[in-house]
Amino acid sequence: MEPHTTPSMVKNTLILAKFELKKLLFNPRGLISLFAFALVWLLILLYPVRSASSFLLTEEFKLLISAAFGESSINELFKWEVAEMAIFWIAALYLFPLFSIFVSADQFSSDKHRGTFRFLTLRTGRDSIFFGRFTGHMLIQSLLLILTILATVILAISRDMSLLLPALTSGALVFINVFIILLPYTAMMAILSLYANTARQATIYAILFWAISAIIIAIINSQLPSLAELLQWVLPGAQLSMMINTQGLGSLAYAPIPLIQAAVLLFLGRNYMKRSSL
Amino acid sequence: MSLIKCEQLSKSYGSKQALDNVSIELKSGSPIALVGPNGAGKTTLFSLLCGYLLPSSGSVTIMGEKPGSQGLLGKVSSLPQDATLDPNLNLISQFILFGTLQGLSAKAARDEGQRVLTLVGLADVIEQKPQSLSHGMSKRASIAQALIGSPQLVLLDEPTAGLDPANAKVVRDLVKSLSANITFVISSHNLDELEKLCDQVIYLDKGKLGREVSIQDNLTDEYITVSMQTCDKAQFINDIEALNGVNSVTQRQDDEFLIHYNADDVNDLEIQLFQLFSRNSWRYRAILKGRSLEDKLFS
Numbered sequence: 001m002e003p004h005t006t007p008s009m010v011k012n013t014l015i016l017a018k019f020e021l022k023k024l025l026f027n028p029r030g031l032i033s034l035f036a037f038a039l040v041w042l043l044i045l046l047y048p049v050r051s052a053s054s055f056l057l058t059e060e061f062k063l064l065i066s067a068a069f070g071e072s073s074i075n076e077l078f079k080w081e082v083a084e085m086a087i088f089w090i091a092a093l094y095l096f097p098l099f100s101i102f103v104s105a106d107q108f109s110s111d112k113h114r115g116t117f118r119f120l121t122l123r124t125g126r127d128s129i130f131f132g133r134f135t136g137h138m139l140i141q142s143l144l145l146i147l148t149i150l151a152t153v154i155l156a157i158s159r160d161m162s163l164l165l166p167a168l169t170s171g172a173l174v175f176i177n178v179f180i181i182l183l184p185y186t187a188m189m190a191i192l193s194l195y196a197n198t199a200r201q202a203t204i205y206a207i208l209f210w211a212i213s214a215i216i217i218a219i220i221n222s223q224l225p226s227l228a229e230l231l232q233w234v235l236p237g238a239q240l241s242m243m244i245n246t247q248g249l250g251s252l253a254y255a256p257i258p259l260i261q262a263a264v265l266l267f268l269g270r271n272y273m274k275r276s277s278l
Numbered sequence: 279m280s281l282i283k284c285e286q287l288s289k290s291y292g293s294k295q296a297l298d299n300v301s302i303e304l305k306s307g308s309p310i311a312l313v314g315p316n317g318a319g320k321t322t323l324f325s326l327l328c329g330y331l332l333p334s335s336g337s338v339t340i341m342g343e344k345p346g347s348q349g350l351l352g353k354v355s356s357l358p359q360d361a362t363l364d365p366n367l368n369l370i371s372q373f374i375l376f377g378t379l380q381g382l383s384a385k386a387a388r389d390e391g392q393r394v395l396t397l398v399g400l401a402d403v404i405e406q407k408p409q410s411l412s413h414g415m416s417k418r419a420s421i422a423q424a425l426i427g428s429p430q431l432v433l434l435d436e437p438t439a440g441l442d443p444a445n446a447k448v449v450r451d452l453v454k455s456l457s458a459n460i461t462f463v464i465s466s467h468n469l470d471e472l473e474k475l476c477d478q479v480i481y482l483d484k485g486k487l488g489r490e491v492s493i494q495d496n497l498t499d500e501y502i503t504v505s506m507q508t509c510d511k512a513q514f515i516n517d518i519e520a521l522n523g524v525n526s527v528t529q530r531q532d533d534e535f536l537i538h539y540n541a542d543d544v545n546d547l548e549i550q551l552f553q554l555f556s557r558n559s560w561r562y563r564a565i566l567k568g569r570s571l572e573d574k575l576f577s
Contacts, residue, residue: 007351007352007379007380007381009348012379015375015378015379016375016379019375022371023366023367027366027367029366111364114361114362114365115358115360115361115362116361116362116363116364118328118330118356118358118361119358119361119363119372119376119420119423120376120379121328121329121330121346122328122329122350122351122352122354122355122356123351123352123376123379123380124351124379125346125348125351126346128379275332277325277330277331277332278330278331
């Protein structure tokens, strides 16, 4: 049977990315993971987000925070039109990168370990496999992000229906910002899962990587502070603490950091994939 | 153009030399056998041909291109040893993925998946996941994926290992029926099977290329191999050695004898043998023109 079209790298990358999403949505294992994720976020939304957002609206709380952290430390937080989205922003900034480490830990490890890649590499190039899996895992995380943002929007409009438009607008900007933040985490996990034999091993390598890097930077900081200041930007998530006190388009000012990190990591991962034995 | 060309190909894993300076050139056509003891480097050679591994030194090309290159995608397929399909996805969805990656539409990929799974007798289990299949069925499913599309070269690493005799025959028949359009390279320890399927045999040992044997040489070979069911062995050897044109008779195994003769002196040796069997009421099991593959490789 002759192929209908000549397979191209881009087409096969998209086929593999869609297949990753399909594996999540049409597979009992994937659905269980999705359900567990939804349950965790339901609890986060129902308790911290809902109750904290009501605090955020009170004048006493603003005064307390200003007194505790200073006038300008988290003043942007009070400027959010939708208080729920402000709390969601803080939670998402730290939780989604953490989820990313777990969700994208098995981009390659299991398939490589059981030899399943060998069925793919004679049909498509290694570039398609690498970028297809990476794109697929970004699609999965985008889906999870959209679901949680929509749940936050519903939470906000259940309090005040007039918040629909501002909630959707700020939700879209939160999506773009968090999506960009997740790129280097997913790229880093792509490299680690290529090296590891299992998803668990890849996760352990990730924890070790961040912990050891932080220790090394701290040691360098005591000897060569200027070098340490430069090195801290190498780690994915270096900009997160500074992003808390930003909102909307202002948060995008930090986007070049994760974008450059992701580009470098994807370049390294792609070369590692090209040279690795399957 | 050569189908496969290896030039001074070597591969080492740390200090262990798995392939040592192997140079071979193979042309497309009848199935080619790759034999050798465990650890001889057969799977390493297959992995290099498929592009799963990169050589430590030397070069390998398939149809003039490097393994794994864009030009070979869909033209070369393989049954890799120890590779398993994704246990969490049913067979047909994985086969549709393979087909679409080879350029088929989703509908054509489904039809193609059904076709190849039917070829190996797995039409009833296309919706099942690999983990619910027996070892033999999984092996057949892995063979089926190698037949998706229009591959020109199919590398089968131990295709019948672990299969029951009936299904091993199904695989052998499949290889025979497809070998007019596809060149198969088969690695196996089953010499009888290779003898039935292949014309050319490559022998690897300790990473080095041993002899290359052609089964077709049997037709011009001045040997006859006879397996006997009942006979007086000493008398068998004496009587046949007394026939005109016979140089020697050697007992190979308990009931197998190798007759070496001079073709210029005798042209009806087979008839004389049958007459001898008849006179002595000996019953034979098999007569082979030439030598068995085992004899050619190991004697």
